[in-house]
Amino acid sequence: MKRLLFVVFLLLIHPQVKAQQVFTIGGVVKDATGKPLALATVFIDGSKRVTATNDQGEYKFAGLEPGTYQLVVNMIGFYSVKQTVNVKNQPVVLNLSLKEKDEQLKEVMISFDPHRAAYLALFIKNFLGTTENAAGCEILNTEILKFKENKKANTLDATSDDFLIIINQKLGYKIKYLLRKFSYNRMSTVASYDGELIFENIDGSDQEQSEWVANRKKAYKGSLMQYMRALFVNKTVDKNFATYELRGTQPVLVDVNTFIKQIDSNFISFAFKNPLYIRYDTLAHQLYQQQDFRFTQKMGNDGTLLRLYLKRATIDKKGSYVDFRSFLVKGYWGGKRIGDHLPFEYQE
Numbered sequence: 001m002k003r004l005l006f007v008v009f010l011l012l013i014h015p016q017v018k019a020q021q022v023f024t025i026g027g028v029v030k031d032a033t034g035k036p037l038a039l040a041t042v043f044i045d046g047s048k049r050v051t052a053t054n055d056q057g058e059y060k061f062a063g064l065e066p067g068t069y070q071l072v073v074n075m076i077g078f079y080s081v082k083q084t085v086n087v088k089n090q091p092v093v094l095n096l097s098l099k100e101k102d103e104q105l106k107e108v109m110i111s112f113d114p115h116r117a118a119y120l121a122l123f124i125k126n127f128l129g130t131t132e133n134a135a136g137c138e139i140l141n142t143e144i145l146k147f148k149e150n151k152k153a154n155t156l157d158a159t160s161d162d163f164l165i166i167i168n169q170k171l172g173y174k175i176k177y178l179l180r181k182f183s184y185n186r187m188s189t190v191a192s193y194d195g196e197l198i199f200e201n202i203d204g205s206d207q208e209q210s211e212w213v214a215n216r217k218k219a220y221k222g223s224l225m226q227y228m229r230a231l232f233v234n235k236t237v238d239k240n241f242a243t244y245e246l247r248g249t250q251p252v253l254v255d256v257n258t259f260i261k262q263i264d265s266n267f268i269s270f271a272f273k274n275p276l277y278i279r280y281d282t283l284a285h286q287l288y289q290q291q292d293f294r295f296t297q298k299m300g301n302d303g304t305l306l307r308l309y310l311k312r313a314t315i316d317k318k319g320s321y322v323d324f325r326s327f328l329v330k331g332y333w334g335g336k337r338i339g340d341h342l343p344f345e346y347q348e
Contacts, residue, residue, distance in 0.1 A: 023087050026060035027095040029053050029073055037075060037098060045070035045082070045196040046320075048343050066266035067316035070324075072196045074178055076162070077101055082196065086322060088266060119147040123158050126184055126191035127338060128166075133219060134339025136170030145179075158182040167202065168339060171219060172212030174200040177338065199343035219340050220348065222280030224304075224333045228319035231260060232268055242284040244277040246305075251277050253287060263314065267322075271312035279303040280332075304331040318344045 029040045036057025043050035044061065047069075053059045066087050071094065074080040078098040085092055113119075120142055128134040141164060148157045163176040175197050182193040204212065220226055222240075230239040234257050244251040256276070261269040279302060281287070306327055313326035321327070 021089070022063045022065055023089075024060060024062045024091045025064060025069065025071065025085055025087065025094060026058070026091070027093050028057045029059065029075075029096050029098065030057055031078070032097060032099055037078075040073055040075040040078075040098070042071065042073050043196070043198045045072050046199075046341075046344050048199045048201075048345055050198050065317070067318050068314070068320045068322045070196065071096075072178065073098060074163075080178060084322065088264075113147075115149070116147065119149075119156060119158075120145070122156060122184060123147070123182065127182060127193060129335070129337030129339040131336070131340055133168065133170040133215065134337060137166055137168045137339045140165040140167060154186045156184045156186070163198075166338065170212075170215050170339070171342070172202055172204060172208065172216070173343075174202050175338065175341075176200075197338070197341070199345075216342060216346060217348070220342060220346060222332075223336070223340075223342070224329070225319040225342065225344070225346075226348075227278060228315055228321070229317065231256065231270060232315060232317050232319070234260070237284050237288055240280055240282050240284045242279045242281045242287055244279075245272070246275045246277060255288075266316060268315050269312045270308075270315055270321075272308055276306045277303050278306060302332060304329060304333040306333075320344060 029037045029042065031037055036053070036055075038053055038055045038057060040053045040057070040059075041050065042053060042059040049061055051059050051061065064087055066089065069085045069087065071083045071085050072080060073082075073096050075098060078100050081096050081098060083094060083096065085094060123145065124139065128137045128139075141162075144160045144162055144164070146159050146161075148159075149155075150157060158179070159181060160179045163178055166175040166177060167173075168175060177195055177197045179193065179195040181195075182191070184191040226239060227236065227241055230236040230241060236243060236256055243254055243256040245254045254276075259270055259272045261271070263269055306329060309325050309328055310323060314322040316322075
C-alpha cells in the first residue's frame with residue numbers, strides 16, 4: 001500500500017509525467033461586410049472532424065493534440081477558404097472571412113456531350129486510382145463535375161462547385177472531396193489535382209467491419225503517412241523502410257535520422273540536399289545490419305522518389321507537414337490516389 005501511495009505521489013509532483021495535452025481551434029466566420037455566417041461547413045482537411053457554424057457564425061474543434069492542421073471553410077455562394085493552423089501549447093482563435101461569389105444568372109443550354117463518358121472514365125482512373133481499393137470506390141454525384149478540353153495545351157480539366165461524394169467500400173469510408181482543380185495532360189499522361197477531404201465511417205456488418213480493418217492496415221503499411229510518422233519517432237527501419245540518397249547516379253543507403261532535428265516535443269525538422277529514394281522492404285533491418293549501403297536493384301515502381309522543395313520540412317507526430325509545398329513525390333506514393341487515402345485519425 002505504501003508503494004502504491006509513493007507511485008501516485010510521484011505522478012502528482014513530477015512535471016514530466018502527464019497526459020498528452022489537447023487544445024481547441026475556434027473562432028467566427030463572417031462575410032466581407034462583417035456579418036456572421038450561419039451553417040457554413042468547417043472541417044479539418046484529411047480528417048473526420050467537421051462541424052457547422054451556429055447562428056453567431058461560431059465554430060469550435062476540441063481535443064486536438066499539438067500539430068499542424070489544415071482548416072477549411074466552405075459555403076454555397078462563397079469562395080472557400082483554407083488556412084494552415086499550427087497548434088503548439090495553447091488554444092488557437094482563428095476568425096475567417098468569406099468572399100461572396102459574383103455570379104450572374106446565365107442562360108444555360110442543356111445538350112448532350114458525346115465526350116462526357118470518356119472524360120468521366122479518364123477522371124475516375126486518375127482521381128481515384130487503379131488499385132484494388134480504388135476499384136471499390138464509387139462517386140455518387142458525378143453530375144456536378146464540369147469538364148473542359150484544352151486542345152491547345154492538350155489537357156483535360158475538371159472542376160466542381162460542391163463536394164464530390166465518394167463511397168469507398170474497400171476501406172469503409174464515405175469521403176466528401178472539395179475539388180479545387182484537376183488537370184490531365186494527354187501528352188505526358190500525368191494527372192494533378194488539388195482539394196480537401198472529409199472522412200466518415202460507413203455502417204457495415206461484422207464481416208465487413210473486419211474486412212475494412214484488414215484493408216486499412218494493408219493500405220497504411222508502406223504509405224507516406226506511415227513513413228512520416230516513423231520519421232518522427234526515429235523508427236523508419238523498424239517499420240521496414242529503406243532510405244537511399246541519390247548521390248549522382250548511385251543510390252546509397254543512408255541513416256535518415258541524420259537528416260532529422262528535434263524542434264520540440266511536437267515537431268521535427270527534415271532537411272536533405274540530394275533526392276531520396278524510399279522503399280518499403282521487409283528486409284530493411286538486414287540491409288542496414290549488413291552495412292551494404294550500395295543499391296543493388298534497379299529503381300522501379302516499388303519505391304518513391306522524394307525531393308525537398310523548401311529548405312526544410314516541418315513534420316508533426318500525425319505525419320502531417322506544415323507546408324504542403326514541402327515535397328515533390330514521384331513513384332509509388334505519387335501513384336496513390338483518393339482510393340487509398342486514410343484519415344489522420346487512423347492508428348496502427
